[in-house]
Amino acid sequence: MSDPKMSDPNHQSSSPAPRQVTFRGGGFAPASHRWIGVAVFAILFALAELGTRQGWISPLTLPLPSDVLGTFGELYASGLLWAHLSVSLTRLLVGAALGASLGIAVGVMIGLFSYVRAGLVPLTAALFPIPKIALLPLFVIWFGIDEGSKYALIAFGTFTPTVVATYGAVDNVDRSLIRMGQSFNLSWFSIVRKIVLPGAMPGILSGLRISLAIAIILLVAAEMLGAEYGIGAYILEAGSLYDLERLFAGVAILSLLGVAVSSVIGIVERRLLDWR
Amino acid sequence: MTIFTRRKALALIGGTAATAALATPALASNRKITVGALRFTSHSGSFIGFERGYFAKAGLDVEFKFFQAATPMAVAIASGDVDYAVTAMSGGLVSLADKGAVKVIGGALSEETGIDGQKFLVSDAAYQAGVTTPAQLAGKSYGITTAGSSFHYMGSKMAAAEGIxxxxxxxxxxxxxIGALKSGQIDAWSIVPHIAKPLAGSGKVHIIGNVSDYLPDYQVTTVFTSAKNAAGEQQMTKDFLSGYSMGVADYNATMIDKSHGEAGIQELVDLVHKYVYTDRPREKAAKSIINGTMRLNEGAAMNTASLQDQLSWFQAEGLVDQSISLETVIDPSYVQTLG
Amino acid sequence: MDIRLSGVSHSYDDFEVLRDISLEIPSGRIVCIVGPSGCGKSTLLRFIGGLEQPTQGKVLQIGTPPQDCLNPLTYIFQDFALLPWRSVRGNISLVLEDHGIRGARADAIIQDVLTRTKLSDFAKALPKQLSGGMKQRVAIARALAVNPAVMLMDEPLSALDSQTRELLMDDLISLWSRTPFTAVYVTHNLAEAVRLGHSIVVMSRRPGEIREVVHLDKPLDQRQYGDADLEEQQKYLWQLMREEARAADAELVHV
Known part of the structure; x- marks a missing residue:
């Protein structure tokens, strides 16, 4: 450091005292604070409990959280929880499996064949915005009032978003990998099975996340018609009886179901996509 | 007939109540109130009360608010958006009463032996398969709107009576x-006559019994208000009931007792048609309105025995809390109670 | 097996990319193709391997590939083109599976090519765990596994930093010295060309034509980083290309 200016005392005296450079690179970096989420829930519950007990929240507006918990306990003890949950899970499983597997198949076809794409993309775009609930009466005529119409509604609801997510994912598969496959003379079937499908898997799975959330939403709609048991039927019944405790207990079960489905997909993603 | 005389007596009570209200004009005359209604013939009491100025005479400025279903109407009463309304005492209504939000203060539609009331219907497929009486419905599917609805109550009471x-x-x-019944997705249902009869006329469904055979004196719908009005606005509530009762008296006299002849019926049909079946031409609407005629309780009298039976049934089915007593649900201080 | 290009020309609609390229690629030699960016050298490589078709002219194979050759014309790509969801082993077995080579036979081949590319310890690693240089060695191992008659290398070292590039060049030279292979090596880096090429084809800017073919007689294993004679050659090549490169750089990008 032989810079003459640095050692020049005259120069030094005329410049202001050295100052630390201010740090301005903070924020915009997401960090994990899991406990805050739990705390928000806890505070909301505590507020609701306090408010309803003190009376500044009327019992018409919100049920006591502890009563909801009690209702849930009764539901569990009576064995009805399982009666409702088992039929709902079956409907969800069968409907979503039908819709998602059909959706993936059609989405892959659209991604691979330009004729299929030309034919089916407009059709999918036309089907996507239809509120599936509006078609429920029609499904009852087509598939019967029992399980058929419920499977169909959930399947139809999961089908379109899965198709869109799948062909988008297939489109996004790295073309250079496909070209590599061709350059090694891999058969068409091998390229689809070993390159296109695994390459599209991240997109398909994130599409499934949305599709399955839609399936849970549609579960309530599906159980509007002719369902004696099921979480959706339980919620609708509670609504018509203006039984807020049961309503909230049912809604909480749906939320938990959503969290469960989301974490199952998370596990599948971690197992299938550990290469990312 | 004893029933007839009782009815006459009630008409008298209703009449006197009305005159009493007129004699002592309400303190707050021309008070604005909101009345909830469904576009059904069974709400004619309110429509006539308004159109013929009975509410105005009682010192009330009524505004109607129309609903598509009974539950939102009950919630609107609870929230204070609507002051008075007429609907079935559903499980939802009982829950709201239990929460201290609403009170049943009178009766509206009721079943009565000898008068055409609600019908049991079966799909054509079930009928062809030999279901011609309610007793043969064992194991069949039965349409209801929701658990705890009046349909659920009727079906359940019939099944219990038949042991099926x-x-x-x-x-x-x-x-x-209706769609599910017509297409044979469900086997049976029960409904008011003005819907049952045209359906049966189409040949796709068949009438196989009367609800009144199983539930005589069934209090189908009730007049209700918020608990606040029932307890704190007694004058206003009395005024409403008097105006309403005069409408009901006109309706029963004209449509059921036919005391004003054919011309009276046509005149009333015109009046009701302003509110009900507005999307249909007058001739068609007239038929449905006349078909739908059922007796409304004179003076808004209510059958507490029937209401107690309904409440007990809700409790037996586990639809409402076991601790609820009838006193929580109704306020019998305004009208005559029957049963 | 030799490759011969005769009168290859290509245009996309009205846009002429290559003009009348005739070239001989003799067996056991490495031919480098250099030229300014956009001169069509990568397109030319795709013609040689049959991934694209020229509008005019022919690409010919002369002689038959050896018996045990699974994929005569085999590419090595600039971006490695490894399947990220398959391990090093899996990426190599991918190109064997379609030939029905599995089990012990596949293991033997994989073991052999991994040894040759010094990757034996990394058979189970996923591409995301590997450095760029390692990834390209996996790609080279994969290419070796099919025992190609001609290797088509498209800027194979361009995505790597300069130290790694030097190391990989040494690897390629030692691979070739042990078993000479035929290769077409496309690059824009003249230092690579003078290190690896038996002959260097210098192309003009678009439309690409052959300006000169430079032959280097010095054996590959005697060429070193910073050799004076190689520096001379590199300077000469740069003189040939300088004006072309400047003009190419000033051109508007044609999309």
Missing amino acids: DLKFKPLQKVGAI
């Missing part, structure tokens, strides 16, 4: 039930 099992199918809306 029914599979109840909640379908949320009357329209959905």
Whole structure:
């Protein structure tokens, strides 16, 4: 450091005292604070409990959280929880499996064949915005009032978003990998099975996340018609009886179901996509 | 006939109540109130009360608010958006009463032996398969809107009386039930005559019994208000009931007792048609309105025995809390109670 | 097996990319193709391997590939083109599976090519765990596994930093010295060309034509980083290309 200016005392005296450079690179970096989420829930519950007990929240507006918990306990003890949950899970499983597997198949076809794409993309775009609930009466005529119409509604609801997510994912598969496959003379079937499908898997799975959330939403709609048991039927019944405790207990079960489905997909993603 | 005389007596009571209200004009005359209504013939009491100025004479400025279903109407009463309304005492209504939000203060539509009331219907497929009486419905599916609805109550009481099992199918809306019944997705249902008769006329469904055979004196719908009005606005509530009762008296006298002849009926049909079946031409609407005629309780008298039976049934089915007593649900201080 | 290009020309609609390229690629030699960016050298490589078709002219194979050759014309790509969801082993077995080579036979081949590319310890690693240089060695191992008659290398070292590039060049030279292979090596880096090429084809800017073919007689294993004679050659090549490169750089990008 032989810079003459640095050692020049005259120069030094005329410049202001050295100052630390201010740090301005903070924020915009997401960090994990899991406990805050739990705390928000806890505070909301505590507020609701306090408010309803003190009376500044009327019992018409919100049920006591502890009563909801009690209702849930009764539901569990009576064995009805399982009666409702088992039929709902079956409907969800069968409907979503039908819709998602059909959706993936059609989405892959659209991604691979330009004729299929030309034919089916407009059709999918036309089907996507239809509120599936509006078609429920029609499904009852087509598939019967029992399980058929419920499977169909959930399947139809999961089908379109899965198709869109799948062909988008297939489109996004790295073309250079496909070209590599061709350059090694891999058969068409091998390229689809070993390159296109695994390459599209991240997109398909994130599409499934949305599709399955839609399936849970549609579960309530599906159980509007002719369902004696099921979480959706339980919620609708509670609504018509203006039984807020049961309503909230049912809604909480749906939320938990959503969290469960989301974490199952998370596990599948971690197992299938550990290469990312 | 004893029933007839009792009815006459009630008409008298209603009349006197009305005159009493007129004699002592309400302190707050021309008070604005909101009345909830469904576009059904069974709400004619309110429509006539308004059109013929009975509410105005009672010192009330009535504004109607129309609903598509009974539950939102009950919630609107609870929230204070609507002051008075007429609907069935559903499980939802009982829950709201239990929460201190609403009170049943009178009766509206009721079943009565000898008068055409609600019907049991079966699909054509079930009928062809030999179901011609309610007793043969064992194991069949039965349409209801929701658990705890009046349909559920009627079906359940009939099944209990016949000692049979029914599979109840909640379908949320009357329209959905009609569709399901016509297409044979469900086997049976019960409904008011003005819907039952045209359906049976189409040949796709068949009438196989009367609800009144199983539930004589069934209090089908009730007049209700918020608990606040029932307890704190006694003058206003009395005024409303007097105006309403005069409308009911006109309706019963004209449509059932035919005391004003054919011309009176036509005049009333014109009046009701302003509110009900407005999307249909007058000739068609007239038929439905006349078909739908059922007796409304004179003076808004209510059958507490029937209401108690309904409450007990809700409790037996586990639909409402076991601790609720009838006193929580009704306020019998305004009208004559029957049963 | 030799490759011969005769009168290859290509245009996309009205846009002429290559003009009348005739070239001989003799067996056991490495031919480098250099030229300014956009001169069509990568397109030319795709013609040689049959991934694209020229509008005019022919690409010919002369002689038959050896018996045990699974994929005569085999590419090595600039971006490695490894399947990220398959391990090093899996990426190599991918190109064997379609030939029905599995089990012990596949293991033997994989073991052999991994040894040759010094990757034996990394058979189970996923591409995301590997450095760029390692990834390209996996790609080279994969290419070796099919025992190609001609290797088509498209800027194979361009995505790597300069130290790694030096190391990989040494690897390629030692691979070739042990078993000479035929290769077409496309690059824009003249230092690579003078290190690896038996002959260097210098192309003009678009439309690409052959300006000169430079032959280097010095054996590959005697060429070193910073050799004076190689520096001379590199300077000469740069003189040939300088004006072309400047003009190419000033051109508007044609999309």
